[in-house]
Amino acid sequence: MNFFDLYRRLDQTQSTNDKLAALVDFFARADAREVAWAVALVLGQLPPRRISTKDLKALALRRAAVPGWLFEESHASVGDLAETIALLVEAPAPVPFDGLIADFIERELLPATDLTAALESAWDRWDAFSLFVLHKLLTGALRVGVAKGLLVRAMATAWSLPEVQVAQGIMAGWSPVAASVEALRTGAAVASAWSTPMPFQLASALEGAPDALGPLDDWQVEWKWDGIRAQWVLREGQIALWSRGEELITERFPELTHAALAAELSRAHATVVLDGEVLGWRDDRPLPFQDLQTRIGRKTLNAKVLAACPVRFLAYDLLELDGADLRALPLSERRAQLEAWVGAVHPGHPALDRSPVVAAEGWAELAALRESSRERGVEGLMVKRKTAPYLHGRRRGDWWKWKVDPLTLDAVLVYAQAGRGKRSNLFTDYTFAVLDADGALVPVAKAYSGLDQKEIETLDRWIRAHTRERFGPVRSVEPFQVFELAFEGIGPSPRHRAGVALRFPRILRWRHDKPAAEVDRLADLRARFLGGAPA
Amino acid sequence: MRPDDLVQLRPDGLYCPPADLYIDPSGPVARAWLTHAHADHARAGSTRYFAQRDALAILQHRLGADAAITPLAYGEVTEVDGVRVSLHPAGHILGSAQVRVEYRGEVWVVTGDYKRDDDPTCAAFEVVPCDVLITEATFALPVYRWRPPQEVVDEVLAWWQHCAALGRNAVLCCYALGKAQRVLAGLLGRADRPVLLHGAMEPLVAAYRAAGVALAETAPVKERARGEKLAGELILAPPSAAGSTWMRRFGDCEVGFASGWMQVRGDRRRKAYDRGFVLSDHADWPGLLRTVAETGARRVIATHGFSDPLARYAREALGLDAEVLSAGYAGEEAE
Incomplete structure (x- = not known):
């Protein structure tokens, strides 16, 4: 069994x-080198040798x-x-790729000075399906569609093996x-690197x-919190910071990870692993997520960038202390130990704090507090079972996110573009506009999801029949179809023509009842959500 | 099209003025010549129909027992006011035909739907030399190239065996007229139990058998007892059955679709079929180009599907006089 067989089986089922059965079968039977590459490809680690789509074409x-x-x-x-x-x-009478992708990558791809010969x-020889996979690999666009869990x-x-160990x-x-x-x-892999984080537990x-x-x-x-979920790992006198996507973000946040801090903190406890949130913070409240993104986006961090968005790490869990794994x-009990550790550290290092516990008399009071989320700059509440151990992945039952209802606006569809992959010949990527002061339409958001398959297909047919202009893959359409969009926040953005950008926009429902002339006005949005005077 | 063309586009469809006849008209007319019995080509309400005789039983079933249909043999010439009209095999489904009209030394051929691949359930496509060819273009893009149909039937059989080994049923969606019988003919002598049929398939399968087409053994799904646990069966069903409550009786099953559209992965995945089998009753890109070349037509008019690319290719790469019938004339061909 090779990677192509696995990919084909995964592709043939919903x-x-x-999918699990196909993967288990593959891991049980395939050559170790093939497994090694398959795992890399599922994790999105593609070989560095590429061909540009232009050259391939x-x-x-x-x-x-x-x-x-x-x-x-x-x-x-x-x-x-x-x-x-x-x-x-595809050549006449082709056959499925019958070797190992490991051999193809290591013997044909990586050593090649020119990929033409390998491609030709x-x-x-190979059938269109195998070639499709190879082309994806060579252009760096291969997605296997298997979640890490x-x-x-x-x-x-x-x-x-125990899942935790894997x-x-x-x-x-x-x-x-x-x-x-x-x-x-x-099991030798587990102890190998000092900075190895622990798998994150996720909420439903x-x-x-x-x-x-x-x-x-x-x-x-x-x-x-509306920040970056992260794990803060102190071991061997050094600090590593991992994002939930398991990327090292240590260097993005020197305030939380610098050498002097590591040296000082490891004197009391040799190892500490915290689960928590990195947040931009000023005047006792979190900064919008967009500000935090400047830390991730910039190539180099200078004093100005650091000062523009001061950060804190708010810990909500303690996973390891002095070499002991506390997850069970x-x-x-973990909370009690967290309070003790943070309590000792916090006065000297205000950037390290714990995420406070929200107290309430009952669910009704909590529900009322949740309504204040937006003013507080948070997304809602987290509800965690006190008796539960720390598990990995998304396990329903112990951790719940109770988010505040989204903000909404009505906007009209103005551009459409075909999706990718499964949705590749349907128009599924939409751009929506609202009215500016002169009554002209100005795009405010792109959204990809929120309609069901039937609605997508209906809208696709409408788009094809009402196209005004084509700009490459993008079509402009008559401004007619109105949608209610949900979003999590709105912020000023010089990069967008509307001057604002929505956070997590998605379609809430199709407003068949609403004419395009009655969509929201930009000035009202500014007034409602940015608090400024209508422009 | 031009005012003096022998075949013209009228609101009710393709029309031949000197013979006063329509080909596959969309509305009721006096004289309707039919290329085949699919619903988008054969519509009820016309005064008189002319069709190939193998299609008679199916047309009578679809248009009503009182529809006046004149059955004709392939190659049989009917003279109408100096126009010689005849039907020739199109290889699409049982009784499918191309319509040839000849008037004052000029020959026009309307292909209707056709394919160039082997199909044991109907007469093979005949090349009819002509001056002007009105050809279908359902799959007129070079990404549509069919593999030998027997290989695809082998894939269906392998899939059935794979499902049976897992104790699952295999539900193959395919058009009830043409595709279903083609699959059954391919499975003849190769299945170890009857193939089960959705109710919509039964009269059409019976009509093929009555016309002398040999098919694999079948049994109606509805004859199986309610609540009986089915496993390891192959069931043929029309695409409209996919996702319906009718499917629930099959419990653990995989769903496949046999169609030329299954050539494209996105089409299969967005319709949520587990398996796609690329089996088409239409000509693929090489089949269309071969037909254009073999008929010797100096002018080509493309209709249905990707008619723009075919017309442009015929003009620019083949140097022919070529055009599209009309953008609004035909929607996307179901297959």
């Missing part, structure tokens, strides 16, 4: 159980002997470039060699009334 045009305009027509219809090329260049020999579960099942083993980076697989299976959205959770006394309640303890 069911998570079938030029080679394909020559091979397929079709005029450029016909290539473009084909691409527009198929939607995906890698697939279009695969279908155009692939085009001579599923990958971990499959490896743990196939090799009879999750931890792949967390600090994966090297696509057979030895990584061996280390993982024997709380729908419906919280009373169903039972007495409030059983739960610890905190604010749901109930939350209430």
Whole structure:
């Protein structure tokens, strides 16, 4: 079994159980080198050797002997470039790729000075599906569509290992060699790196009334911050900071990780691992998420950037202390130890604090407090079971996020673009506009989700029939269809024509009842959400 | 099209003025010549129909028992006011035909839907030399190139066996007229139990059998007892059944779709089929170009599907006089 067989099986099912079965089968039977590369590819670590889509297209045009305009027509219809090329260049009587992708990558791809030869020999032999996968690999666009949790579960099942051990083993980076697989299976991978974080526990959205959770006394309640979820790891006299996407962000936040801090704090406790949130903070309240993004986006951090967005780390959990793994303890005990540690550290290091517990007499009072979320600059409340251990991944039942209802506005569809992958020949990426002071439409948001399949298909047909102009893949349409959009916040943005940007915009519902002339006005949005006088 | 063209586009469809006849008209007319029995080509309400005789039973079933249909043999010439009209095999489905009209030494051919691949359920496409070819263009993009149909039937069989080994049913969605019978003909002698049929398939399968087409053994789904646990069956169903409550009786099952559209991964995935089988009753890109070349037509008019690319390619790469029938004339072909 090779990576292509795995990819084909994953592609042929909608069911998570079938995906799991395909992965387990693969991990149980495939060659260790093939497994090593497959894990890397699922994790999105693609080999560095690439071909640009421009060069790939030029080679394909020559091979397929079709005029450029016909290539473009084909691409527009198929939607995906890698697939279009695969279908155009496939040779007569092709066969599925029958070797190892490990061999292809290591022997043909990485050493090649020019990928033309490797591509042309692939085009001579392999079927369109195999070529589609290879093109995706070579252009750096390969997505396997398996969440990390599923990958971990499959490896743990196939090799009879605890999931935690697998999750931890792949967390600090994966090297696509057979030895990584061996280390993982024997448990040697876990202790390898000092900075290795622990797998994050994730929360589920709380729908419906919280009373169903039972007495409030059983739960610890905190604010749901709108920052970067992160793990702060102090070991061997150094500090590492990991984002939830398991990327090292240590250097982005020197205030939380600098050497002097590490040296000082490790005198009291040799190892400390905190789960918490990095937040921009000023005047005793969190700064909007956009401000924090300047820390991630900038290549170099100078004093000005640091001063523009001072940060704090608010810890909500203590996972390790002095070499002891605390995750099996109930939350209430971990919390007590967290309070003690933070209490000792906090006065000298105000950037390190704990996320406060929100106290209330009952669910009703809590619900009222939740209504104040927006003024406080938070997204709502987190509700965690006091007796629960710290688990990894999203396990329903112990951690709930109880977010405040989204903000909404009515806007009209003005541009549409075809989606990618599964939605590649449907118009699914929409741009919406509101009215400016002169009554002209000005785009305020792009949204990709929120409609069901039937609505998407109906809207797709409407878009095709009401296209005004085409700009490459984008079509402008008659401003007619009105939608209610939900979003989490609004902020000034010089990069957008409207001068504002919405956070997490998505479609709430299709307003068949509303004419385009009655969509929201930009000035009203500014007044409602930015608090400024109408412009 | 031009005012003196032998075949013209009228609001009710393609019309031949000197013979006063329509081909596959969309509205009721006096004389309707039909290329085949699919619902978007054969519509009820016309005074008199002319069609290939193998299609008679199916047309009578679809247009009503009282529809006046004149059955004709392939190649049989009917003279109407100096116009010679005849039907020729199109290889699309049972009784499908191209319509050839000849008037004052000029020959026009309307292909209707057609394919160039082998199909044991109907007469093979015949190349009809002509001056002007009105050709379908459902799959007129070079990404549509079909594999030998027997290989696709092998894939269906392998999928059925894979599902059976897991104790699952395999529900194959395909059009009830043409595609279903083609799959059944391909499975003849290769299935170890009857293929189960959705109710909509039964009369059409019976009509093919009555016309002498040999098909794999079948049984109606509805004859299986309510509540009986089915496992390892292959069920043929029309695409409209996918996702319906009718599917619930099959419990653990995988759903496939046999269609030329399944060539594109996005089309399969957005329709949420587990498996796509690329089996089409339309000509692929090489089949369309081959047909244009073999008929020797100096003028080509493309209709249905990707008619723009076919017309442009015929003009620019083949140097022919070529155009599109009319943008609004035909919607996307169901397959």
